[in-house]
Amino acid sequence: MSNDTAGAGWFETGPPDDRDAARNAIDSGDADGPEDWPARAVDSGFAEDESAYYDALHDATLHATREAVEERERADDQQLIHGVRAMDDCERTANELAERAIEWAGSLFDDVEPGIEGAREVAEREPTGEIEERAVSLAARAADVSDERDAIAATIERVAPAVAPNLAEMAGPELAARLIALAGGLESLAKKPSGTVQVLGAEDALFAHLSGRAPSPKHGIIYTHEYVRGTRPEDRGSAARALAGKLTLAARADHYAGERRETLHDDLRERMATIRGRADGPNGGDGSEGATDGDESEGSR
Amino acid sequence: MTEPTLPDGVERREMDGENRLATRGEPVYGEPTAGGWRAWDPRRSKLGGMLELGFDTGLCGGETVLYLGAASGTTVSHVADFAGPTYAVEFAPRPVRDLLDAAEPRDRLFPLLKDARKPQTYAHVVEADVDVIVQDVATRGQATVAVRNAQFLADDGRLLLAIKARSEDVTAAPDEVFSEALDRLRDAYDVLETRRLDRFHEDHLGVVATPK
Numbered sequence: 001m002s003n004d005t006a007g008a009g010w011f012e013t014g015p016p017d018d019r020d021a022a023r024n025a026i027d028s029g030d031a032d033g034p035e036d037w038p039a040r041a042v043d044s045g046f047a048e049d050e051s052a053y054y055d056a057l058h059d060a061t062l063h064a065t066r067e068a069v070e071e072r073e074r075a076d077d078q079q080l081i082h083g084v085r086a087m088d089d090c091e092r093t094a095n096e097l098a099e100r101a102i103e104w105a106g107s108l109f110d111d112v113e114p115g116i117e118g119a120r121e122v123a124e125r126e127p128t129g130e131i132e133e134r135a136v137s138l139a140a141r142a143a144d145v146s147d148e149r150d151a152i153a154a155t156i157e158r159v160a161p162a163v164a165p166n167l168a169e170m171a172g173p174e175l176a177a178r179l180i181a182l183a184g185g186l187e188s189l190a191k192k193p194s195g196t197v198q199v200l201g202a203e204d205a206l207f208a209h210l211s212g213r214a215p216s217p218k219h220g221i222i223y224t225h226e227y228v229r230g231t232r233p234e235d236r237g238s239a240a241r242a243l244a245g246k247l248t249l250a251a252r253a254d255h256y257a258g259e260r261r262e263t264l265h266d267d268l269r270e271r272m273a274t275i276r277g278r279a280d281g282p283n284g285g286d287g288s289e290g291a292t293d294g295d296e297s298e299g300s301r
Numbered sequence: 302m303t304e305p306t307l308p309d310g311v312e313r314r315e316m317d318g319e320n321r322l323a324t325r326g327e328p329v330y331g332e333p334t335a336g337g338w339r340a341w342d343p344r345r346s347k348l349g350g351m352l353e354l355g356f357d358t359g360l361c362g363g364e365t366v367l368y369l370g371a372a373s374g375t376t377v378s379h380v381a382d383f384a385g386p387t388y389a390v391e392f393a394p395r396p397v398r399d400l401l402d403a404a405e406p407r408d409r410l411f412p413l414l415k416d417a418r419k420p421q422t423y424a425h426v427v428e429a430d431v432d433v434i435v436q437d438v439a440t441r442g443q444a445t446v447a448v449r450n451a452q453f454l455a456d457d458g459r460l461l462l463a464i465k466a467r468s469e470d471v472t473a474a475p476d477e478v479f480s481e482a483l484d485r486l487r488d489a490y491d492v493l494e495t496r497r498l499d500r501f502h503e504d505h506l507g508v509v510a511t512p513k
């Protein structure tokens with residue numbers, strides 16, 4: 001709604017006396033710049049005088065902000081867990097259905113491409129006969145489920161920062177949601193030691209290690225984070241340990257305080273620069289970011 | 302201590318045997334009260350600290366105020382006690398619950414769940430030409446927030462800003478952080494006064510500025 005209302009005051013987009021319209025306008029409206037809203041409200045007849053305008057504004061902002069806070073808090077960690085699980089189910093199901101539909105369609109049509117994109121193309125076809133109809137329809141279902149997966153992913157992107165601002169900023173919304181899902185909730189994630197967070201999602205490898213069959217896993221799901229994956233293999237253990245430590249603190253800040261903690265993010269950036277600096281030769285490890293010059297020499301540590 | 306600049310509605314009162322800053326209004330966070338006045342603790346409030354230290358804030362009472370980083374409403378409740386219409390912007394939902402409680406009995410305090418880094422998301426609510434912007438946000442880029450919000454401020458208005466060094470860069474020396482922030486601030490403001498708030502708030506710089 002931002003296009004048609006840009007430049008309009010919060011009271012100008014809905015009927016007066018409609019608290020929910022006002023709530024919606026305050027919540028999701030915008031303007032390029034401020035105006036003398038009180039005067040405009042009086043001129044347009046929204047309010048009798050300035051004092052009446054401020055009374056209405058007080059009422060509207062209390063209502064809108066109370067509802068917005070409730071909505072943001074209702075979007076809790078459990079919803080995020082449902083979301084991330086549903087997203088994974090949709091992805092798996094879409095792939096399975098697409099595979100089946102493509103195999104079927106391949107026996108009926110020429111030029112059938114594999115994957116979800118192939119299913120999308122099949123879904124566009126005009127079927128002739130009952131069998132073609134079924135194959136095309138199945139391909140359409142696969143594409144729909146894949147669209148649902150993308151829609152859920154977009155919702156997670158939006159909701160995760162409200163549920164866990166620090167964790168979502170540090171890990172990215174999707175990984176944040178996955179960590180919460182693996183732990184079973186934000187509270188249980190906040191209560192886990194960082195060594196556990198480091199290997200969340202690597203339970204198989206961990207139990208193989210505990211029964212003496214394998215080395216200890218260096219990382220679990222946090223492997224998907226650029227700080228781990230983008231670090232050279234010999235430093236990945238350090239990177240994973242540093243990241244897991246800060247993710248744990250981020251989860252605690254989110255659960256117990258609910259406010260952004262800028263220092264957490266600064267500390268991690270600094271620590272990662274140090275770890276990655278090791279790859280850059282004798283002067284590495286001074287914490288300077290982007291020290292990637294090819295000053296390779298050996299035996300520097 | 303000289304007190305050239307206490308605005309109307311802010312007074313020094315005897316409370317619990319101490320001479321303390323106070324405003325008149327409903328108590329908000331369990332602060333000491335006496336005869337309708339509530340103590341304003343400079344240790345819990347950057348603006349309270351600036352008044353206690355004798356900054357020339359230009360405040361005289363009754364102003365229209367945009368308060369950025371209202372948190373749970375500790376300071377903004379005192380501001381609303383002596384100022385006029387007061388817009389309180391805060392982005393984190395949890396503290397806003399307390400802010401709502403502070404705003405309920407104050408009919409010229411308007412709470413907004415908005416991100417101070419994105420003024421376009423509240424420019425349709427906050428009026429133009431406010432007399433004062435008070436800013437106490439703990440995110441990186443505090444000076445940028447102030448610059449972006451300069452559009453709300455009247456030409457002769459005042460920015461009362463507390464810069465927290467650790468929010469910008471934990472590793473740099475606070476003095477360096479402050480001088481960088483002031484440079485950025487000068488894109489939109491003339492800086493009138495700066496002083497460290499260390500007596501009440503460690504590694505914070507208080508700034509009074511006016512639009513260029």
